[in-house]
Amino acid sequence: MIQIQTVQLAVVPGNVRANWKLIEKEIQKAKQKQVDVLVLPEMCLSGYLIGDIWEQDSFLEECELYGQRIIEASQNLTIVWGNVAVDRTLIGNDGHIRKYNAAFAAYNGKLVSPTNSNLPYTIKTLLPNYRQFDDPRHFTSMIEVAAENHMPIEATLQPFHLPIPSQKEPLCCGIILCEDSWDENYPIRPMHILKDKQVKLFINLSASPFALEKNQKRHRMISKLTRDLQIPMLYVNQCGMQNNGKNCYVFDGQSASYNAQGILTGETAAFNPSSTIFSLNENIGLITPNEATIYASSPSVLEALRYGLSEFLKSIQIHHVVIGVSGGIDSAVNAALYRSILPADQVLLVNLPTQFNSHVTKNLAHQLALNLNCPYVSIPIHQPIANTYSELHNLSIQTTKGIQQLPITSFMQENMQARDRSGRVLASLAAQFQGIFTCNANKTELTVGYGTLYGDLAGAIAATGDLWKHQIYELGHSLNAFFNQEIIPAENFNINPSAELSPAQSIEKGLGDPLIYEYHDYLLKSFIEPWNRATPETILGWYIDGTLDKHLGCTRKSSEIFKTPFEFISDLEKWWNLFSGFSVAKRIQSPPILSVSRRSYGFDLRESQLQPYYTTKYLQLKETLLKK
Numbered sequence: 001m002i003q004i005q006t007v008q009l010a011v012v013p014g015n016v017r018a019n020w021k022l023i024e025k026e027i028q029k030a031k032q033k034q035v036d037v038l039v040l041p042e043m044c045l046s047g048y049l050i051g052d053i054w055e056q057d058s059f060l061e062e063c064e065l066y067g068q069r070i071i072e073a074s075q076n077l078t079i080v081w082g083n084v085a086v087d088r089t090l091i092g093n094d095g096h097i098r099k100y101n102a103a104f105a106a107y108n109g110k111l112v113s114p115t116n117s118n119l120p121y122t123i124k125t126l127l128p129n130y131r132q133f134d135d136p137r138h139f140t141s142m143i144e145v146a147a148e149n150h151m152p153i154e155a156t157l158q159p160f161h162l163p164i165p166s167q168k169e170p171l172c173c174g175i176i177l178c179e180d181s182w183d184e185n186y187p188i189r190p191m192h193i194l195k196d197k198q199v200k201l202f203i204n205l206s207a208s209p210f211a212l213e214k215n216q217k218r219h220r221m222i223s224k225l226t227r228d229l230q231i232p233m234l235y236v237n238q239c240g241m242q243n244n245g246k247n248c249y250v251f252d253g254q255s256a257s258y259n260a261q262g263i264l265t266g267e268t269a270a271f272n273p274s275s276t277i278f279s280l281n282e283n284i285g286l287i288t289p290n291e292a293t294i295y296a297s298s299p300s301v302l303e304a305l306r307y308g309l310s311e312f313l314k315s316i317q318i319h320h321v322v323i324g325v326s327g328g329i330d331s332a333v334n335a336a337l338y339r340s341i342l343p344a345d346q347v348l349l350v351n352l353p354t355q356f357n358s359h360v361t362k363n364l365a366h367q368l369a370l371n372l373n374c375p376y377v378s379i380p381i382h383q384p385i386a387n388t389y390s391e392l393h394n395l396s397i398q399t400t401k402g403i404q405q406l407p408i409t410s411f412m413q414e415n416m417q418a419r420d421r422s423g424r425v426l427a428s429l430a431a432q433f434q435g436i437f438t439c440n441a442n443k444t445e446l447t448v449g450y451g452t453l454y455g456d457l458a459g460a461i462a463a464t465g466d467l468w469k470h471q472i473y474e475l476g477h478s479l480n481a482f483f484n485q486e487i488i489p490a491e492n493f494n495i496n497p498s499a500e501l502s503p504a505q506s507i508e509k510g511l512g513d514p515l516i517y518e519y520h521d522y523l524l525k526s527f528i529e530p531w532n533r534a535t536p537e538t539i540l541g542w543y544i545d546g547t548l549d550k551h552l553g554c555t556r557k558s559s560e561i562f563k564t565p566f567e568f569i570s571d572l573e574k575w576w577n578l579f580s581g582f583s584v585a586k587r588i589q590s591p592p593i594l595s596v597s598r599r600s601y602g603f604d605l606r607e608s609q610l611q612p613y614y615t616t617k618y619l620q621l622k623e624t625l626l627k628k
Contacts, residue, residue, distance in 0.1 A: 327361025
């Protein structure tokens, strides 16, 4: 039996020295346990999402320096790890020194090169260039290397014969990097190529961010691959949180083993930096963890957000948070979420009412603070708003056409309230509290721009910015279950959602947000998250076919909401115009989002500021339908 220790490292992005210290400890533990092979994740020294730091030569040299330290530490132990490989004799596609996302192996202080290879490492074959991934921007693939050397990929992609201290014979191992297993849509399939080279075990070194339902897909994909190829696999992933500026991603780990029949034989717990020893019986293609097997269910949204938020605050070295609590569900959920990872005295809750805020919501905000045992303050802002209004309303300015007066409309007054809350009070309190203030927006609001620029769309991070409104309610119930009591008052789940910025939004009169969330959440989701994203043409086609509700999966029938095609089309165009119009500018300027969905705003969904567009086919369908 061959003993293999895997490490799902909580990689600190951009901090090579800190990661080396973590790795050094794992090497010592592996030697104490006398395992044969230690396996570390992809890019375990540098981190994966580090932007254009890859263009810094000194950073590359730092990665190489600590890569050499791993080699030197490999006495009586085979170590497999992911790191950047640098070839200073060549230039990459980006015009900088040639770089590879590579996998290395070392034993007894020396590199172990792939068999029949001119390189002392293997290179990632498939470089993802979709969603948040941007590998071709910096790295050269194995496919490109094979092409420039006029060699088939089959001759270039080679296995490793890893020395096994407890065995006389080396282990023929196919070492691949992350995307090299997600090969369904590529013409080249690395694992199939390596199968024909007497490989006894696949090891996948990954830096794979968490997304809802992604783990189930990974199991299905790897199970099919290992079953088809009849070769077991170890999947080793990172933990921690990394970002690309606009999106913060959590890495769930969940390292796993699969036998030659494609059966999941072991899986580590999510969001848990840890090491696990697996035993490989290469004669029967079975690899299993030595410890009790953890068949971890897919992590919940709450688990992902708590872990990601905790790691985010740790990364920016912030321990105090100011949260504006309105008495609505969004701010209540955010307050409970932050309180679930921070001591009560480090979370300051602030209610900022005007004359439009009801006693119901003001009381709910106060009750929430009592339930969370957090410091709480209420600061009415109607007088500052009145002062600003009196200073600016009908302000006279001199133009080339004469004197012009600038009125303040009721809509402008609504935005003034939101900006005063965030830009003046919360920002100032955050500085006094030596912390940050939060953005409590949800994905529905971000989609249609239902928020005020420089107002409630401000803050250090939008922790719930990747959750639709119905998911906010679900998260609220999960948080109450987490605290094992009704932390978020029951009435928060029942009152009509409202910004309470004018008499037209009075919850006491049953008024509130202009969205019907049981329908619009799912309509808006179809614009963003599916692999084949919907447009008005798609939506109208489904409406005409009578399959709209089925395709959207909405919880309220569209026929109950829209009595005529004219009403349906008017509503569709209203939200499409907002989604693809000025809301883009708002999203670009909104805070970073803690990303958990299949597609989140930010770097995950690249957007340009364009005019809303309707295809010719849509206009034809619309004309035909309205004529009927």
